[in-house]
Amino acid sequence: MTRRFAFLLSLASGWLLLSWTASTALAQPGDVTRRRVQVLEDPSMAPQIPAGFTLTQGRAVQMLPSSYRASAGRPAILLTGYWPPTNEMVRRFSPSPTQNPQGWIGSDWEGRGYDIYAYFPEFVPPNCNNCGKGNGDLEVDYQDTSQDFWPIAEALKPIAIITFSRAFPNHDWEVEMNQYNRTSWWPDYQAPTTPTPSPPDATVPAQRKRLSALPVQDIVNAVNNAGIGVNAFICFSGDGGGFLSEFMAYHGVWYQSIYGSPAFPDWCIAAGHVHVGSAMTWATAQQAAEITVRTVIQYVDSVIVNTVCQTDLGFGGPGTARLEICGDALTAGGTAEAALIDAPPNSIAVLAAGTTFNPSPWRGGLLVPTPATLVLATSTDASGRVRLTGIPGGNGPFSAYAQYAYLDLSQPLGVGFSNAVRIDFLP
Numbered sequence: 001m002t003r004r005f006a007f008l009l010s011l012a013s014g015w016l017l018l019s020w021t022a023s024t025a026l027a028q029p030g031d032v033t034r035r036r037v038q039v040l041e042d043p044s045m046a047p048q049i050p051a052g053f054t055l056t057q058g059r060a061v062q063m064l065p066s067s068y069r070a071s072a073g074r075p076a077i078l079l080t081g082y083w084p085p086t087n088e089m090v091r092r093f094s095p096s097p098t099q100n101p102q103g104w105i106g107s108d109w110e111g112r113g114y115d116i117y118a119y120f121p122e123f124v125p126p127n128c129n130n131c132g133k134g135n136g137d138l139e140v141d142y143q144d145t146s147q148d149f150w151p152i153a154e155a156l157k158p159i160a161i162i163t164f165s166r167a168f169p170n171h172d173w174e175v176e177m178n179q180y181n182r183t184s185w186w187p188d189y190q191a192p193t194t195p196t197p198s199p200p201d202a203t204v205p206a207q208r209k210r211l212s213a214l215p216v217q218d219i220v221n222a223v224n225n226a227g228i229g230v231n232a233f234i235c236f237s238g239d240g241g242g243f244l245s246e247f248m249a250y251h252g253v254w255y256q257s258i259y260g261s262p263a264f265p266d267w268c269i270a271a272g273h274v275h276v277g278s279a280m281t282w283a284t285a286q287q288a289a290e291i292t293v294r295t296v297i298q299y300v301d302s303v304i305v306n307t308v309c310q311t312d313l314g315f316g317g318p319g320t321a322r323l324e325i326c327g328d329a330l331t332a333g334g335t336a337e338a339a340l341i342d343a344p345p346n347s348i349a350v351l352a353a354g355t356t357f358n359p360s361p362w363r364g365g366l367l368v369p370t371p372a373t374l375v376l377a378t379s380t381d382a383s384g385r386v387r388l389t390g391i392p393g394g395n396g397p398f399s400a401y402a403q404y405a406y407l408d409l410s411q412p413l414g415v416g417f418s419n420a421v422r423i424d425f426l427p
Contacts, residue, residue: 074108074115075300077293078158080149080248081120082140083131086164086276089285093118099136112297114159119152133189140244141188142195149251157259157266160296161252162214164289165245167275173223173232173288174275175216178239179250181208186243195247201254210253212272213260215299219274222295223288230280230288240273249273261387262307263324263339269300310336311422313401315359315366319343319408319416321384330393331426340386340404340418349386349406351376357401357422365417369401380406396425 081087093109093116094100106116121134133140138148153161167174181201187193199206216234223232240246249272256271274292276285309326316322321343327336340349353376354369362370380386386404400423408416 074113075159076156077114077116077296078153078156078161079116079118079289079293080138080161080163080252081118082138082164082244082248083134083166083278084123084127085278085280085282085285086166087120087122087134088126088282089276089289090118090120090164092286094120109293112294114297114300116293117156117158119148138248141190142185142200142244142247143192145244145248145251146195146200149248149255153251153255157268158255159267159269160214160300161255161268161271162292162296163248163252163271163273164276165248165273166278167245168277169279170277171230171280171284172275172277173220173230173292174277175212175214175219175232175234176238176240176246176249176273176275177212177216177234177236179210179212179246179253179273180239181206181210181250182242182246183207184242185247186241188244200247200250210250210257213253213256213270214272215270215295216272218299219292219295222291226287226291228284228287230284231277232288235275240275245273245275261337261339261389262326263309263337263387264385265324265341269303270296308336310424313368313420313422315368315403316417316419318364318411319406319418321404321406321408321416321418323402323404323418323421325391325402325421325423327391328393329426330391330396330424332394334393334426335389336391336393336423338386338388338391338402338421340380340406341384343380343384343386343404343406343416343418344408344410345380345382345384347380347384347407349378349380349404351378351386351388351402351404353400353402353423355398355400359420363405363415364411364413365405365415367405367417368403368420373400391423393425394427396427399424 079090079093081090091100093106095104095117109116119137121136121139123131123134138145181199181204183199183206185194220232220234223230240249252271252273256268259266259268307326308329309324322341325336325338328334330336343349352367352369352372354371354373356369358370359366359368360370378386401420402423403420404418406416
């Protein structure tokens with residue numbers, strides 16, 4: 001017991017630091033919502049609620065068509081395209097009968113257990129060279145891209161995102177590693193011609209680099225080995241070009257960073273961007289795109305198979321919040337993440353952890369780790385979540401118990417309780 005006690009105490013300083021950073025990192029979903037709402041409620045706009053939006057809790061929230069919703073029971077993968085061939089090569093994954101009159105093929109695509117959705121603008125003529133911004137979803141325009149991307153992504157809750165855009169007139173399949181939160185962008189086709197705000201991501205410093213979370217080498221190997229005349233490679237040292245390609249790319253990896261915890265029910269495992277050479281035929285580009293999607297699915301499957309979630313013991317309530325702890329098996333070198341979800345937004349939350357399983361009545365609930373060795377105070381973000389990363393494995397075998405209590409004024413005694421989780425530390 002002494003060794004276990006000392007080990008938990010050694011975690012305390014790290015978890016305290018994590019609690020400081022957790023509310024900052026997880027404020028992003030709320031910040032995204034507020035940013036979109038801020039645009040909608042800009043005083044320069046007409047005072048009425050824009051078409052396609054509804055008033056919810058004093059905020060204008062976009063209503064999405066049914067085609068944006070993922071099928072029940074299967075995770076979604078989101079594809080986006082811009083100029084041809086990137087829009088044309090993913091057209092059969094569009095759920096829109098107008099854009100895809102041949103019919104959506106993304107439902108449980110190839111029996112792989114995932115629904116694939118594609119969104120892209122249209123151009124006249126379809127085989128344009130100087131294409132402009134286009135029309136429809138994700139136009140080649142900074143403001144339109146942001147205002148379309150977030151509702152689509154937040155409705156689908158994709159487990160993976162692959163964004164595509166057109167590159168030089170060649171047969172390259174350039175998998176980008178680096179996307180930057182730029183302050184300076186090339187102008188687009190319609191005022192305002194640069195992002196508003198700029199840099200787009202207020203949650204990290206200007207010029208912050210976000211890396212691809214795709215299986216980049218696996219994609220390159222698969223496309224090159226297919227023998228379809230496409231030259232696939234990874235761009236390790238460059239960037240996405242500072243125009244709409246990189247802006248779209250940044251949105252994908254930005255979303256993945258927000259929802260990148262294995263403890264989240266809307267976990268996004270992979271995201272990244274591919275620049276597609278414009279000299280290849282649409283059919284060849286479609287082949288390469290499908291190879292890329294298959295490769296990403298294989299990677300996502302491998303990540304899921306190797307993810308361990310610690311044992312849910314129940315004892316939750318009053319309240320609806322849940323605690324999940326998932327990641328590696330907690331052997332030496334393994335790490336896991338803890339996430340509190342569905343708690344009241346912007347509320348005090350206290351994590352209690354200890355090595356004693358002793359459910360004890362307190363403030364209308366049952367506190368399982370009593371007495372608690374570690375008590376960690378933090379706060380939920382605007383979406384009612386707390387994310388703690390870097391729980392280290394090893395020093396086992398022994399078990400610890402964790403549970404959140406949180407301020408919830410809707411409860412009779414003002415406190416809610418998450419379920420308790422048993423954490424099994426291994427040698």
